[in-house]
Amino acid sequence: MRRFILVAGMVSILAGCGSSGQSGGDVVCDQQFWNGTFAACLPKGWRVLSKEMLTTLGVPEETLAAFQLQAPHAGQLDTVTVTREPLSRDMATTEYSQANVLAVSTLPDYIMIDKTVTFVDGEETEIHVFSARPGSDLPVRRYYQLSAVSGNTGYTFTGSFPLSIQDSEADEVSFILRNVSFVNPAEKGEK
Numbered sequence: 001m002r003r004f005i006l007v008a009g010m011v012s013i014l015a016g017c018g019s020s021g022q023s024g025g026d027v028v029c030d031q032q033f034w035n036g037t038f039a040a041c042l043p044k045g046w047r048v049l050s051k052e053m054l055t056t057l058g059v060p061e062e063t064l065a066a067f068q069l070q071a072p073h074a075g076q077l078d079t080v081t082v083t084r085e086p087l088s089r090d091m092a093t094t095e096y097s098q099a100n101v102l103a104v105s106t107l108p109d110y111i112m113i114d115k116t117v118t119f120v121d122g123e124e125t126e127i128h129v130f131s132a133r134p135g136s137d138l139p140v141r142r143y144y145q146l147s148a149v150s151g152n153t154g155y156t157f158t159g160s161f162p163l164s165i166q167d168s169e170a171d172e173v174s175f176i177l178r179n180v181s182f183v184n185p186a187e188k189g190e191k
Contacts, residue, residue, distance in 0.1 A: 093148045150182040
């Protein structure tokens with residue numbers, strides 16, 4: 001819970017600074033991201049924030065990466081952040097995902113909007129869409145969140161948006177989350 005509040009606050013800061021073959025709508029992969037740990041497929045108009053930018057913005061060290069829509073919406077830059085946490089015991093992806101859903105459900109003004117089953121490297125998880133207030137002095141935002149486990153580490157991918165977004169934006173963030181993998185895309189192509 002504390003980790004989400006830190007991440008939600010960080011995502012709000014990032015947003016104030018300036019969605020495999022599955023897709024939503026007509027979204028396609030424009031940029032393949034691989035950092036040696038996880039892969040993500042970014043639609044056109046999304047950029048990877050550099051580690052230097054993340055450090056300058058003061059994001060928590062458990063943040064591995066952040067992807068940001070280049071064009072502002074409602075004066076904010078929509079952002080997907082990726083965090084990791086070492087697990088103290090073995091957990092299946094479904095168990096880790098459910099624990100994260102339970103944790104964020106205690107946030108102020110939490111409302112579940114949707115849950116959609118998806119898979120990360122064959123392991124079942126879900127995209128949890130909800131609205132919540134990340135801090136008492138911050139507005140309610142819409143979040144798209146996917147959690148998965150690789151080895152003894154849990155990873156959470158969180159998209160933060162204004163409360164109401166266009167269908168095309170929802171399709172893009174859903175596309176990003178549905179195409180997460182812990183396998184190098186170059187190796188997938190060789191199989």
